[in-house]
Amino acid sequence: MTVGQGVAIDVEKLRMRYGSTDVLHDVTFQARHGEVLVLLGPNGAGKTTTIEILEGFRMRSAGRAEVLGTDPAHGDEAWRARIGVVLQSWRDHGKWRVRELLDYLGAFYAPYGTEAIQRPWDTDELIKAVGLTGQASSRIKDLSGGQRRRIDVAIGIVGRPEVLFLDEPTAGFDPEARREFHDLVHRLADDQQTTILLTTHDLDEAEKLADRILILAGGRIIADGSADELSRRISGAAEVSWTNGGQRFVHSTTESTEFVHELFKQHGEAIGDLEVRRASLEDTYMTLVRRFESGQVESEVHTIEEVGR
Numbered sequence: 001m002t003v004g005q006g007v008a009i010d011v012e013k014l015r016m017r018y019g020s021t022d023v024l025h026d027v028t029f030q031a032r033h034g035e036v037l038v039l040l041g042p043n044g045a046g047k048t049t050t051i052e053i054l055e056g057f058r059m060r061s062a063g064r065a066e067v068l069g070t071d072p073a074h075g076d077e078a079w080r081a082r083i084g085v086v087l088q089s090w091r092d093h094g095k096w097r098v099r100e101l102l103d104y105l106g107a108f109y110a111p112y113g114t115e116a117i118q119r120p121w122d123t124d125e126l127i128k129a130v131g132l133t134g135q136a137s138s139r140i141k142d143l144s145g146g147q148r149r150r151i152d153v154a155i156g157i158v159g160r161p162e163v164l165f166l167d168e169p170t171a172g173f174d175p176e177a178r179r180e181f182h183d184l185v186h187r188l189a190d191d192q193q194t195t196i197l198l199t200t201h202d203l204d205e206a207e208k209l210a211d212r213i214l215i216l217a218g219g220r221i222i223a224d225g226s227a228d229e230l231s232r233r234i235s236g237a238a239e240v241s242w243t244n245g246g247q248r249f250v251h252s253t254t255e256s257t258e259f260v261h262e263l264f265k266q267h268g269e270a271i272g273d274l275e276v277r278r279a280s281l282e283d284t285y286m287t288l289v290r291r292f293e294s295g296q297v298e299s300e301v302h303t304i305e306e307v308g309r
C-alpha cells in the first residue's frame, strides 16, 4: 500500500486507569497517512479503550494523543467530520431505509467538503461500495446481521474520513462480504490515502490488511511491525521443504534465498515441490502473547524498539 509521509495518528505514553486498575500502560505508536494499522490482542487487552480515546469518546488518564494534529479530547465538529468511526456494536436505526439513512447522515458532512475531498460520499456509490445495492430501499430492521454491519461501515465512511477507526468491523461477515470489505479497505487506503486503525481477532484478516500490526497485551504494546517483520523477529528461521528422487526433505534456515539458490545449483531440475514457509502470523501472535503471559514482558519491549527502528 502507498503510505504517505505525514503522521495522522500520534500517541505517546498513553495511560488509562479505571478506578484503581491501569488498563493502558504507556502505549506509544504513530500511523502515517494512508497506513493501515491493525491492533491485535486478547480479550481485555485494551484495544477498544485505545480506539475510543483516539475517537474522542473516552478521556485518557495520562499521555499525549493527536489525530490529524488535534487532541481528540478537544476535537471540534470540523475535526470530527474528518474522522470515521465504526463501533463494535451496531446502533439500531431499524425503521430507516438504507438509502434514506445514508442520505440523511451524509448531509451533515456537506459543509466540511474541500476541493480535494468532496463530502459526503455519493449515496448510491457508497451503497455499492459496501455491497448493499440490492438492499438500498430495504428497512434496516429487515436486513441480516452481516448486512447491518455493512451499514455500520457505510456510516463510518459516508463523510469520506481521512482517519477511519474500525472496531471488529467484519464480525458476522460471510466470506464474500469479508473479501469485499478487504477490497474496500485497500481502496480507501490506496486511492484516498485514508489512515485506518482497525481491531480484529481474525489473524488471517490482519495479515491481509495490515501495513503494520500492533500487538497489545495487558495494556502494553508487545510488538509493532509488519506481519513479515514480526515473523522474522520472533522465529528467525524459515522452513524450506522439497522433494528429490521421491524423498521429502526439510531444512530450517535463516537464509532461505541463499539456501534455495544453493539447492538448485547442486540438484537443478531434480528438485520438486519446493516450499518456503515462515512462521504464520498466528504462530507469531501466539508465541508473543504466551511469552507475555508467562512474564517475559521486558524482552518484548526490547523487541518493539528494535522493530520500530
Ligand SMILES: Nc1ncnc2c1ncn2[C@@H]1O[C@H](COP(=O)(O)OP(=O)(O)OP(=O)(O)O)[C@@H](O)[C@H]1O
Pocket: 018, 023, 041, 042, 043, 044, 045, 046, 047, 048, 049, 050
Ligand atoms: N468503563 C469501564 N470501566 C472499568 N473497566 C473497564 C471499562 N471499559 C473497559 N474496562 C476494562 O478495561 C480492560 C480493557 O478493555 P477493552 O474493552 O479496551 O479491551 P479489548 O482489547 O477491546 O477487548 P475485546 O477483545 O474483548 O474487545 C478490560 O479489563 C476491561 O474490563
